[in-house]
Amino acid sequence: MKFSLQNLSNSRFAVNFTLWLGRTFPRKVSYQVGNFFAKIYSKRKNSAMVRSVRANQWVIRGEQSSSEELDQAVLDVFQHAGRCFADLYHAMHSPEKILSMFTPTDACLALIARSQKNENGAFLAAPHISNFDLALLALAYRGLQAQVLTYGQPTGGYEIQNDLRAATGMDIIPAREETHRNAIEHMRNGGMVITAVDRPIRHKAHTLTFFGHPSPLPTGHIRMALAAEVPVIPVAAQMSSDGRYHIEVGEPITMIPNDNPDEAIRINGEAVLKALEQLICVNPEQWLMYYPVWPTLMADREI
Structure with missing residues (x-):
């Protein structure tokens, strides 16, 4: 396998190491370790991961950022990711700790109540913002009833993460044609399905306009929502100032x-992507997307 920061960060070793770090050391120490690695990663400007984050941040910040501002933006993204991993893996095996780090809003509680009634199906579409795994665990502990569609070909690291999610009782389902049919039926019967929708698909022929540029983003959630005749609800995790x-x-x-x-x-x-744009722009440094959302932009210019 060709070495890349993506392969390393998604590997079984990286996830197990982060789990060990979270269990062994206080969170503040984990934050410091995360910041240390963030500084190292962010300086690898020729890596595909850094180039992707840099280009993604350039677009969502209005395409006006200077090189120095983008350097800082990339560092901020990696540091926020480190903070999220530290918080998640420090609290992973303790529902009390998970819930203590989560603030339930009225809209969030209403969403949970809706999921428990099994009367009005919906597809929850999320971007990769902040600590969505921790927020998802908190929702599950508070009673959210939903199928979670995950990446269809999980690596060793993703498999571990899915196992940890499933331990909470969440219905974790790798996305493929058969599970899509089951998800449609689930929503027709009043259930909810949730997945992330902002990870680009390599070699995808059709594109959608996102932040004013064509992007090879997934459309399975739209096909399923249309087939089930249910709405799509945009949702996103955010870290507050506290x-x-x-x-x-x-x-x-x-x-x-x-x-x-x-x-x-x-x-x-x-229409869904337009709503996600607004959520991403609230805290651009919290958008943890490490893949090239606009590959043609990266090919056409040096960012």
Whole structure:
């Protein structure tokens, strides 16, 4: 396997090491270790991971940032990621610790109540913002009922993370054609499905406009929501200034059918992405996306 920061950070070794670190040392020590590695990673400007984060941050910050500002933005992203991992793995095996780090908003509590009634199905679409794993665990401990669709081909590190999520009782399902059919039926019966929707797909032919540029983003959530005739609800984790996490819940987006299936995907997909743009811009440094969301921009210019 070709070495890359993505492969390393998603590896079984990296996840196990971070789990050990979180269990063994106080959180403040874990923060310091995270900041140390963030500084090392952020200086590897020729790595695919750093180049991707740099380009992603350039776009969401208005395409006006200087080179020095982007250097700081990349460092901020990695430092926030380190903070999130430290918080998550320090509290992973303690529901009390998880809940103590999470602030439930009224909208969040309403979402949990809706999921328990099994009357109005919905698809929850999330970007990779902040500590979504910790927030998801807190939601599960508070009673959220939902299927969680995960990356269809998990690596060793992702498999460990999925096992930890499943230990809370959450229904963790790798995304593939069969599970998509099950998710559609689940939503038709009043259930909820949740997945992240901002990780680009390599070699994807069709694109969606995101922050004003074409991006090869997934559309499976739109296809499933259209088939189940349920709305898509944008949700995102955020870290507040006090270091606690909460979930932002957007307004439900009704899926609009169209005689042209491709046009239906585009119109509804871009409506959801427009809502996610607003959530991402609240704290740009908390958008933990390490893959090139706009690969053509990276190919056309040096950022």
